[in-house]
Amino acid sequence: MLSAKSLFQEILDDDDAFRLFCSIAASGESQGGWENGRIAALVPRTLRDLAPKITRHGADEDKHGRIFNALLKQRGLEPVVVPYETDYTLLLERHGIGLAHDQLNRDEPLSERDIIVYLAHSRVTEQRASEQMQLLRRHFADHPALGRAVKMISRDEDNHLAYCHEELLRFARAGHGRTIQNVLRECALAEIRVYRDVSLAVMSHMGTVLRWPRAKAAVLAAGIHGMYAYERLAGWRRMVSLEAPARRDALGGPATPEAEYA
Template identity: 75%
Template sequence: MLSARSLFQEIHDDDDAFRLFCSIAAKGEDQGGWENGRISALVADQVLAPKVARHGADEDKHGRIFKALLHKRGLAPVDVPDDTDYTMRLERQGIGLAHSRLRRDEPLSEEDVIVYLAHSRVTEQRASEQMRLLTKVFGGHPDIGRAVRMISNDEDNHLAFCHEELLRLAAAGHGRTILRHLQETARAEIRTYRDVSLAVMAHMGVVLDWPRAKSAALAAGVRSVYAWECAAGWHRMTSLTMPERLNALGGPVPQETFA
């Protein structure tokens, strides 16, 4: 029987599949770290800037964690196939702040900040859900349990940060702009998540030598999730609720390490 638990366990137990999975994850985190680092340097709001920097530092930490998991098994990262690059596929659709914009030393406008926060609110929803799933599967695992719990907690903090900051901007009169960017981003994200998921499953199928019927069943599952998200599921990415974790990225950076 196919399940998330059995699928992730199969990937974990095979060195080549685990190496590909962690390499894809590490590259996405590294990109997120760079983006947030640049945004923090370009944000004029001196209250917001350190929170964005903290977001970027967390993403950098996550990249190091995935690389450390590989190192523990004596594995090296591999090149990430272009079709599995979630971050760059979103950018090519004009979602979020383009890397070309972030490389310019020009302060971000208020709408740029809204674009950043809307993009983060949607993508962090996905990250939070994915890490909660991994925590259910591997939270008690002796080798990777602590890593997935740590990353999951950080992703929940990032999501709380986005909700709180967008609600603050909505109260300042930017509600319509925020909603427009959230809806545009959510619709693009669910398409991108479908395409990247199909690509990852295809690559895993080759690595793990899945029979055609298994690959077809997994692809059908990805498409059924997409159909649900098109019909109704995308709304969970565009709603805004004051989080229980207020000022989630404020205060001192926790001195957590993972080795």
Template identity: 75%
Template sequence: MFSARSLFQEILDNDNSYRLFCSIAASGEAQGGWENGRIAALLPASLRGLAPKVARHGADEDKHGRIFHALMRKRGLTPTTVPEGTDYTMLLERRGIGLAHDKLRRDEPLTERDVITYLAHSRVTEQRAADQMQLLTKHFGDHPELGKAMRMIAQDEDNHLAYCHEELLKLARAGHGRTIQHSLYECARAEIVVYRDVSLAVMDHMGRILRWPRPKAAALAAAIRAVHGYERLAGWRRMVTLTTPERRDPLGGPATSAPEFV
């Protein structure tokens, strides 16, 4: 059959599938960097104290994008076009999740409700990112080509997730609890659908590149749908709970650099 490790090893061993994987990852991180940069610039006066943390979040995402580009360069690869069906950020926006790019392009201050929407969206998507990086680090944290990058990105994603918990809890204590819970619920329910669709699209492209036999591709698609079934019934709950993080003020201070990659 197949395992997460064996599947990713196949993708890693083939230049074309590895190029697509890194290109998708780099594009998503770059979009996240731009979004956070714009949000930091547009925060309302009542929440301007968040600006350094939001900017740090954006700087980390930009760094991750550069790391994935550097990983491609090490193999002599250049980025490829990201297929539309694999664009996680764009598909979430189309479902009305997070702050629309049109809003972020305007030079109009955001509202406190907008900031809650941003943080709730980030709390859900950073949970996904942290889970994925934990899995990759488990299997490839000691890999000579990928290990250092995976560990660095995983640590940043854990910090981002802790930051979302911390800031949402502060806003809940300030009286926004019901709005936060509604935003988290709506985002989580949409995200699990988008994640399923993106996973199916990515695996379809990888299967064609790697020439997977039809039974293997069908079994993998069935596994992705089974995960979605679990998340639709119960797994989404892990994305909407808020707990005081062990890492306090995780985005305080400047972003860390990654000179060995960039």
């Protein structure tokens, strides 16, 4: 029977599949760390109080990249080059979602609207990340090799999502509500398309590595298309709602000191 747990167990049990999975994850997290670092450096003077939180966000993403690389190292594996069509972060940027890299490479302060765009983009992508890590935590929290990493990253992703909700609500109270909703909707609709395409590409590569029969690959592809249809119809709305998080100031203060995962 096909299930999220059985599929990931297949990946976990095969060195080549696990290497591809961790390489894709590490690349995306490291890219997110760079983006947040640049945004923190370019925050406008009027919003400098946000810079430490953005820096903390980036530091967490960098840590996650190191964790995935450490998981590879534990098994004596080296990262592989990430196929273009599986690069979620890069493809979002190529579709105009979030702040463009050429803008972040310039030493020009961002505008208030740029920060709103960054937070809206993060609110959408952190929703996805939080849900994915909750799924892995549900099935693999007690796994001897993976459990600690899954719980650590899942906690961070939940904090990132709470931070995005809180900061966007603060901007909404300041009169930016319509802009926030427009940007959130645009980001969400683009994200679900990119996520579908990346999911199909990842499953295709995994199918080749794991030698899945054609029928199994077809069932998985149909499931991905079905999820996209649901998200295109109504599921995207969960990515654009805003509510006060249970945990306030989730990224306030310095990153929590803890031993690097190794």
